[in-house]
Each structure stands twice: as structure tokens, then as C-alpha cells.
Amino acid sequence: MNIEKIRQDFPLLNSKNGHKPIVYLDNACQSLRPQAVIEAVQRYYEQTPACAGRSMHRLANEVSRQVDEARQTVAKFLHANRKEEIIFTRNTTEAINLVANALDWKPGDVVLLTDKEHNSNLIPWQMLARRFGVCLKFVPSNPDNTFNLSAYQQALQGGVRLVAMGFTSNLDGVSIPAEEVVRLAHKHGAQVLLDAAQTAPHQRLDVRRLDADWVAFSGHKMLAPSGIGVLYGKYRLLEAMQPFLVGGDTVASSTYEDCQFLPPPEKFEAGLQNYAGIIGLAAAIRYLQQIGLEAIEKHEIALNQYLSEALKSVPGLQIIGPADARLRGGIVSFFIPGVDHHRIALMLDQMAGIAVRSGQHCVHSWFNARDIPGSVRASLYFYNTQEETRQLVDALIKIRKVL
Amino acid sequence: MFCVVSFIVLSILSVFSAENRSLAREALDCVLRRVTLRPCNTGFDEKMKAKILGFVITKTETGARILNRFFEPLSWMFILLFLGSAFFAVRGVYLFYVTGSCNGLNQSGFCVFDPTGQSNQISNVGESCPVVLPGEDPVSLKGVNLSGFPVLNGDSQKRIVFIGSYGCEYSRKAYPVVRQLAEKSGASFTFLYYPVKESSDLLAKIGYCAYRQDAQKYWSLVDSFFTAERSQIEDEAFIRQTLTEAGYNPETIAFCANDPQTEWAVKKQLAEVVKTGFFGTPTVFIQNEVLIGPKPPRVYAIALDGLLYWAR
């Protein structure tokens, strides 16, 4: 992996007019976009800005072909059985909401979550609890925030309808043993939805091997344009599900009284789709595949190990999650007791042009339960360098001397 | 306190950029919450503090440490300094408006609105204006006998007394302004002519004689002397011509001016002018104010009719 060459593909990482480029360490929120993706989006708007599927002219046909191809690209990326298992959504949140709203719920149905879910994989289920009396249960993490398999097994005993879990936590970068989680869930008759928003950009996802029933992720964290996300679902489950958003493009025909829905994926893709986003997502996936997800994962872990080690020289700094950096993917979330996390982030930006995230990262529940006000999160991607992490550490040491 | 400081600073900066405008709005939000004793929860102060610290730390770590440690007291200090300077600035603007000088009536010293000190310039500029050494007593009309001096609208309640010299640039600047003000307001206008060089003044005598001969025509004579070229004023031919134009007979005036009686009377008058304690021209007495040097027209008007002179 030639990082210097890769960095040239990202406009923001190229220093211009002698200005130091930004040190972008907020990849868990959104990644940067390479030229190839920007160009794919631009090409759509310049050359084929038309409706797919509806009209018959050549532009429409071309868009239909590209969208179809993109769906195939995503299916291959996930190792799905067929491209009809890929539903385009706006983002992870919409994908999760789709599943939550498309299943039939009965009072007392149990949804099992971890204790550090992103709000996007918490609130939709809380709404079900309010509307249908669905019961939410949480698997407590180990003290070091890793997945507690025995607690999970115990929780499954009580009868669970759906296991909905973040594959990789945006809080600390820890991934759950997803294959095992799915296997055990299925053994107990539960279905599984994986929130892979922080997984898809960083490690190979094989839905067939995982055997997960649904997998959701967003494009904007993996080089694709914002406003495009994916829900993978096993085809037979998708067929049985109620549609969520309905309207144009979801039905084969309608009368004044009734309608006949199209099969998946159209059944779930209501209204004009984000074609530029879909085409951009395919371009992003092709870019990632060129580099190779194994290489990406390896690079991030190596960087994380270096960074975690170097951060030991910042007095009082505590990293959230396990001590072993290899278990935290590309995320280093930390806090310094008594020092405001926002202040650290703002100072990093001001003094060294380092972009990190501060706050509770949409995992309020976890912070609130532990009375920790928040953390600073540095999230890495394959274009980040050791030099950049060094700059972060140096700046933190300086800040620590002052605050 | 920091929110208040930021609000003030950013409000000023917001004149220049839109980014500062939105920050100023955030700061105001922050101030209002402060005022109602809720914690400042916009995160604004935190944001600004961090930005400032982030900037300072790149210059000096010690500075940043001190700043971090004493942020609140430093904010207080800043605001006190600001309030202090704001007070002086507002006072300066007010004084400039009312007196033509930021530092108060007839005070010299630097004033941004009048950087060359124009409104305080008086006689002591070379040869062209009379120079009288300032006396111990304040400049005033107390004990000065004004009878016999040329006066217009003598019975008006409002009174303007003008000491000036035809050859003095600053008197020439102030004279038309004050004359016009007197005319418009109906105030009485007394003119005390004071020559550039006391010993050799012919114009004082001519004026004295002219007024005595015909008080009506006298004023157009004065107007002519004030508007004439400075170099001509003492030129005999010019004086003759001006007298003729004003409707006087130059011969009879010359005769009167040469009379020792006139010389004696004029000397007495000039001695009377000196009694005011004035030390340069123009010196204008309006109601209870003494205005020394040429002032902007509004300053004379305010002295006569108060701050709201324009509403009358």
C-alpha cells in the first residue's frame, strides 16, 4: 500500500500553496472522498442526469444500467447471494428504521442490544417499545468494553425475537464476534441485524459467511457521497417484510383501492433514488477493493498500535476500551479527567489543524450510565500516516502542559 | 464575564466580517443566559476559550498556561479597561460635539475628530493675529464696560460678544458664522475690534468714527474688511474705496480718525477689551460661555441655544 500515492487521490490531503494539509482524524464520522468518487458523481450530473427505471430514453436506460451495476458491485462487496438483496437507503439509520418498521411486532417481543449502541440502533427500537410494547434488553460489555459472550448467551435464553447490534462500535472501535453472535442467535431462533456502519469501511464483510439476516451501513464513512446507505437483507426475509416507505417505484400497479408491490429491492426503494450517490458508492467500493480491505485493516491497526502507545506519554489520558489496540480497529477514544473534551478538540483544530470528534458520539446512553462527560475520538483511515498520529500526540502533550 | 467580553469585541469585529457576526450572535446568546443566571450552555465561551488558547499555545506555552489559569480575572480586567476607554470615547464624542474639542471647551490636546486642533487655534500664530499674554483671571466680560462698542439688536435677551481682528485668519473664519448665528437667532451682537498691532492701528479709529457717524452703514464696512484680501486691509486706497462703497465720505472719516480725541477714545476702548482677560482672537462670548478659537458652527449654536438648537 503506497500511502503517499493514495493521498494524492484526496484533494484535501494535498497541500496547496504551501499550506499544511488538514490532519483528518474524524473518519468514523465521515471519510474524505477520492477524486474517482467525485468524478463519478460529477459524470452522473454532467452526462446522465435522468430517472432510472421510469423513462425509456437513452439517458434513463444508461442510469438504469449504472444503478444495476452498482447494486451488483455492492452485492459482490458483501458477498451477497444476489443483487436483489441490496436495498439502497439514505444511510444506516434509515436502513435500521426500515427493518424496525417492516417487521410485524407483538407486545413482549424481545430486541437484544449491546450497552453501547449508537442512537441510530437504539432509538428505532425504543419507538417499537413505545408503540407495540416490544421489550429491549441490553448485553452488558466486559469491564474493558469488549463483548461479553457469556452474558449474551444468557440473554438469549429468555427468548429473543431480534438481535440488533453494532458490529463495530463507533465509541471505541471494538468489534463484536459477529459470526458467533449470529450463530448463537439463530440457534435460539432469533434473527440478527448488524449495524455495520463502522465495519464496512474498515474490514471485509462477508454476509454469507456471517449468515446475518440484515446488515446496514452508510456510504459517507467509506469514501462514497453522503446521503447513500445500504441495507442488505436475506431475500426470503425481504420478500416477507412489509414495505416501509411507500409510493412511486415501489408498486407494479395500483387501483384507487389497492396496489401490488414490486418484489425486493424495488418494494423498499420509494420515490426517485439518489442515483449520483448510488453510482458514487460503486466507485468508492471499487476504489476500496483496489487497495484491498485486508490491507486497510492491517494499516489501521498498525497505526492504532503506534498511536495508543504514544498516547501513554500524555499524563492522565485514558483510552476507552481494551488496552490492546488490535481490538480497537481504527478508533482511539480518550479522555483526560478534569479536562473538557471539547476544549481539547477545539485546541487541536486551532493549533495544529487536527480534526477529531469530541462529545458522546451518539452513544449518550453509555456515557450517561458511567457519568463520563464525553471523550475525544481520533478515528483513522487508510490514508492516515504515522506522522499525522505523531502530530496528534505532540499537540496533546502541549495541551496537557497548559490545561 | 468572558461572554460579555466576547460579545463586545465580536460586535465591533462583526462590522468587518459575517463570521464574526454569527459569533457575536452566539456570544449574545451566551450573555443573555448569563444574565438570567443559567449556565452558559451554548458552549460558546468554551469554544472561544479553546480557540484563543489554541492560538496562544502556538506562540508561547507559558502564555497559554497563564491565560488558562487566569482566564476569568483577565476577562474582568479586559472589560474594565474596555468600559474605561468606552467612557472616555463617549465623553470625547460628546465634548467634541458640544465644544469642538474632545477634551472640553478651548482645551488643546489631541482629538481624533479634529486632529489638527483647528477649533482651538487662536491668535498666537505669527504676525497676523494679535497676541496678548494671558492674565491670571479667567476670560470674562465681568467689569467690562461695553457701552460705546458697535452693537446690533442691542435690547435682545441673548447676547453675543465677538472680539476679532480683520487680519487674523481665525477671526475671519469665525466672524461670518457668528454673525449669521446672531442674525438668525435675533441675539444682540457686539463687535470688539482688536488690532494686530496695538500701536499702529488705523482701522480701529476708522471703525470708531464710522460707527459714530452712521451705525447702520457700519456693519457692511465690517463685513467688507473681514472678507477682503488680507494684504489689502491696511492699504489706504483700499480703505478709501471701501468707505465709499459703504456710503461714507472718506474725507470726513479721515478727519475724525486724525482727531486726538478719537485716538484717546479708541485707546480707552482697547483697554476695555484687554480687561476681558482674552489672550487671542477670535474670542466669542455667548451667554455664559467663552469660546476661544474658531469653532464649528454647531458649537456656537449650542452655546447660544443649547444642545437641541436645531429643533428650534
Ligand SMILES: Cc1ncc(COP(=O)(O)O)c(C=O)c1O
Ligand atoms: C455504529 C454506528 N451506527 C450508526 C450510525 C449512523 O449512521 P448514519 O448517520 O449514516 O445513519 C453511525 C454513525 O456514526 C455509527 O457509527
